[in-house]
Amino acid sequence: MIFYLLFILVITIVLWFVWFLFHRAWQKGIIFSSLNFVLLEIRFPKILESADINKEKEKLLIMEQFYNSLNTILQKEKGFFSPKPYIIFEIAVPEESEEIGFYLALPKKFQNTVQRQIQGFFPEAHLEAVNDYNIFNRSGKNAGSVLKLKRNYILPFQTYKKLEASTLGLITNAVSSLKAAGEGVSLQILVRPTKHSSKSDAAKIIKHLYQGKHLDEALNEIENPLSFIDAFREFFNIKKSEDKNKPIEPPKTLTPLSQELINAVDNKAKQNLFEVNIRILVSSGTGEEATQILSNVESAFAQFEFPDLNSFYSFRPQKRILKKLIYNFSFRLFNKSESIWLSGEELTSVFHFPIIKMETPKVRFVKAKAAAPPAILPASGSVLGRNQFRNQETVIKLNPLDRRRHIYIIGQTGTGKSYLLRNLIKQDIDSGAGVGVIDPHGDLVEAILGLVPRHRFNDVVLFDPADTEWPAGLNLLEAATPQEKDFAIQEMIATFQKLFLAEHLGPIFEHSMRNAILTLMADETSPGTIVDIPRVFTDPVFIRQLLIKVTDPLVRDFWEKEMLKMTEQYKSEMTGYLVSKVGRFVENSMMRNIIGQSRSSIDFNDIMNNGKIFLVNLSKGRIGEINSALLGLIITAKLQMAAFKRAEEKNEESRRDFYLYMDEFQNFTTDSIATILAEARKYRLNLVLAHQFIGQLTDKIRDSVFGNAGSIISFRVGPEDAKFLVKYFEPVFSEQDLINIDNRHAYAKLLINGATTTPFNIATETSPESSLDEAEKLRELSRQKYAKPRTEVEEIINKRFGH
Template sequence: MLFALGFQTEEELAPVATAANGFDLTYAYIIFAMLGIGLVVIAGLYAYRYILRNFTSVRGKTFSKIILQVTLPKFRHEEESQRGPQKEQVQEAIAAAETFFAALGGLKAEKGFHAWLHGRSDEFSLEIVVQKKLIKFFLVAPANLKEFAEQQISSAFPYAHVEEVEDYNIFHPKGTILGSYLAFKREYAFPIKTYKKLDKDPLNALTNVFSKLPEEDGAAFQFIVRSARPSWRDRGIQIASRMQQGMKMQEAIAGKKTDSKGFISEFATLSGIASKDEKAQEKKDHRLGPQEEEVVKGLEEKASKAGMDVCIRLIASSTNASSAQMLMQNMLNAFSQYNIYEYGNSFVKVVPGSVKKVIQKFIYRTFDHRNKLVLNAEEMASLWHLPLPWTETPNIQWLIARKGPVPSGVPDGPEKGDVQLGYNTYRGVKTEVWMKSPDRNRHMYIIGKSGSGKSETIARFALEDIKAGHGVAVVEPHGDLIERILQNIPRERIDDVIVFNPSDLERPMCLNMLEVKDESMKDMAVQEMIAIFYKLFPPEMIGPMFEHHMRNAMLTLMSDPENPGSIIEIPRMFSDTDFQNKWRSKITDPVVMSYWVNEVDKTSDFHKSEMLGYLISKVGRFVENEMMRNIIGQQRNSFDFREVMDKKKILLVNLSKGKTGDVNSELLGLIIVSKLQMAALGRADMPEEDRKDFYLYIDEFQNFITDSIATILSEARKYRLNLIIAHQYVGQLVKNNDTKIKDAVFGNVGTMFVARIGPEDVE
């Protein structure tokens, strides 16, 4: 009974509530209020935790994860492709994956208030995916554990290539999507069948499900993995211990022994009333049967290895419901190979209440605690590992070529004159690769099929040289490379650029092979011009007589260094007497004069006409072409090749065959390369320390070089003319069984840059 006591003082005091026994109820109200507030706070905290885990944190953790695609070469060694797999080899190969999962399971499980509130962030996702008929393997890792994941993959699979990629999409926009989880039939402490007890690679059964899917279908096995807390082992050890003490498997699971001794015996045993001797005698008398021994052994073996919390999610997407259902059923059936039905564990299907939520959790790679399994490293390696060389499933995305580390001695940092070749990514480590300036002086040879990146490589190297302030010349027969370089010329080097474009008819640039600055270069210019004609025409159409007449005609046109002639004037030397006499008056070489006096003048008109026809048939095509006539018919070159080299200019030669023509393009390219060669050799009059590096890039170089390429490769290096030559296949260097150019290239280049090539070139 409650009542109020009133005390009269100077001021009226409020009555104090008390119980009949005199207990002050105010404290009770305070306690109840605090408990209520505490319950509200706890409920609010759990509600906040639910929101964080299912909305905010999920999205945040998803966007902080790194998606890594892992690929392997089909065969690491030649002998693997020549013999079938042995069971021991398969198990040894899969054991590599076990070491990987042992490392994941060895991570310290996150704990504390932050992990409780937001959920753990140390979860990995291992995925086998089919997308557009291609089977791929992914490892998704938290950003802070990316390096760890890459290192562990590289350690377990030395030949694996790990590449960060964008997320994939396996869903058909108008198709049917199904999702499912896998659970255990028994407690997680019981093991499943692993690769050590299977005759074949278990991965084949999983990937074969994907082998015949149409291109528009997609599917994925997703294993969300995180390290388990150490206490996960206790249950398996407990069950094994109970069975060793005489309990049957079901009794050991339940923790109760239902033998003939009944309740009293059980109570005595559990309470400790039974004597130690009785317990010891019971343990001594009990012998496990063969099947029970297998169960105990399996429990102990599972508990002896690193454990992981695992969530297994299956997703199937197809254009229609029946196909999606069949695909999902096949995916589920693939896991039956792991089942130990009587004395072990088995996988069972868990039908989700909402397919939409399953898909959402698949996309966000969320760990679903309601479908948590515990697997050890051996079991996980049986479920997910990279394909083996003997994996029979077609459509697996293999690594085309093996990856390797940067060889020792290759510089990984720049010095003056060095050029960056690119990056090497090996075992998760990205290393810059540089080429030293002395190595570049020994020339570079680039070979690769069309589309393998030769022009891209040339453009990048040339732009690096341009930005570094070097002299550069680029000769190429397509035009695209020149346009790309022009678009990326630094502003401070615009005034150094010279663009030679024959198809620009409004502003033709002169290119006269017969103009030389030094008298000593005359013979070389003539010899190069004759070699050019040998390059352009079959040798049987040239011959010694053509060479003899051409040499003397060109030497005559070079008699006046101030006003030299051009090659288009050669026919006039034999058809126009006045023109011939004009040049004969300038001859100072008695041998050349003897040619005109003792040979030409004494030749009959009939034989002169034959000679003229012979020359015109070779030179006439260039004389009659207006574009070529405007270029090679002028006396003075539009620019000085020696000045281009010494003053570190940028010469871009656009010899697009589509605009210029094949033969015209080759002639102009041959002349330009010869001019650069002569300019380089002319540096003999300059002290070696004053010679600046000049880089000559030639794409499809077989069109623009003569047999004198050996001279360029061996001699030009001394004069700091560094060649970077590129083409598609070795056969382009052999003409009419003549291997001079091929031998010169392979015998002199210091660096070879090999892209994708054919089998003959590999040999």
């Protein structure tokens, strides 16, 4: 007897020890599994317009289908020491934030599969792996609850298919009023598939209801611990003795309520079931505040109450049990004791992604959508940036052939245009290409100066009007051919019309200006300058000297006949107006020393044909806005003249590509830019035009840009520009996308291999650091080659003025 007792005791101890080891390994497996989770934040574009209620329910049906798809993904054999796989859905407001985030935590081994599944059901979803958030106030108080079903799981609660209002809206509204700091909340829903079926229990309840029994009686039949005996008898067709002589009762007539109950139970029984834990955790400065927030969230679940069927109740653990709940929440551990069984329809009602319109403020939506890049991209060329779409990163390049059709860039200040320009310019310089940069702010040119590699130092031509001790000459009136003269005159007149409003000048001003410029151009060995224009009308001796070189009879007639017929009053008014406009540049010593030199110290033909690096710093803050505009207009005209001169080269392929970057290009262009945009490809003058607002452009320039630019890149813009631009980016992107895209991100519609792509998103690359020391060396080198000392220039100009 004692032997048997000892044997039983040993067996018991061994079994206990085995169970202890198994339980310990099981717990370690659970902890290990939870630490091997990845947390994803999931965001959607904000829905701005309400859809028909039926269409919104159709969207929620997609969420239900997504839940059902998880069954096949997660139905894998569990390891001996590992739990069944599960996924966690969370709505949370971190302790140091007011924003409501939607999160998804899942085992890393399922990450790619589940992400593909989500983006298959919801193509607009944006998924991003993030660090874990914290809802807990370290010096505050915590509260929490577990949501359970009041009645048997077989009885459904009210779902989105019956409810009119958004079920998610009431839940998110409950967490939207938290303080910016010190309060946090999370609704955590752990979901795993189960092989458990409700069909058997549902069939029993439905049978009893058909027999006219009350629902409580029907439930008692399946909840009674001895109900398996009745099931055994029924299976083997064994009747109780008292039932043998009992007459068969005819079926009862069902009431509308009974029929509704039967339909509801039957509907749930036909669906897949999920084993679910629902937790609410709150943290705040005081216990009272934490409890109040918890009550607000719990009350949002009252909407699911289905009279006579099911609803939620909350269990609020305290002290040690609360700590256990917080532990399980923090490690995202599934707790069998918290389990309830929900159908896909019920689960969708409790938690769905924000895929229908939500009025709740502070929800973290996708500011702007993303889209896939073209399937075929150039393997080489200039890198514009990177496309990120569905965890795939693609480098976006543009080849030289497509760049000949120009690039147009628009975006508000500070959105990242300069980063893109700097990176493209740096790549062109490194590749040995000819580059021109016209910058009205100066920052871009200063940065580029410090990025030029040493082997290209001798290619740099810096034009900096603010360097007053070393002025470089710039004369638009020097022209070698009749065609160049005609273009220079047109640009000079267009420049003054742009600077001083064309409607205030009139045809007589244009006629007088044309003849004055032709007169100054007559001496090709020593052409006049803009500085000389006022003298033409005010200095009789000077005009007589100029007329010696004039051979054009129409020009001579203007001075010898037309001017003589003008009344003194009219002549005085016209001369006074002209002198007042041009005189501001003559009286400014900085400008006079630049535009008063009869020969340009920069050879624009050499710059384009020999691939120089032409950097133009027209900082409005340093030289003044109108001076910046005049110099920019002259330089643009000179570059166009150099481009047109390339037509003399019969072999188009021998023309070297020259990339001209113009920031705030509307300041430096007249309507003649339309010709370059339309025909620059054959001249190999490849434009990169950037600015901030479409309203800055004249109608003609705007139409020319959008009619000819092969590639359009839009950083964030304002509402008015979004209305105009959206037609180039829809249906992929909307006005809201164009308005909301983040800094250093843009939407691109590119010309690739001669064909226009559908729009997609890009993120600009990080720019390399610029060297101030190298920039200063280049500045000095360019001074010595392309500028003259101020005293020397002033002496030459004074001599020409007879001083």
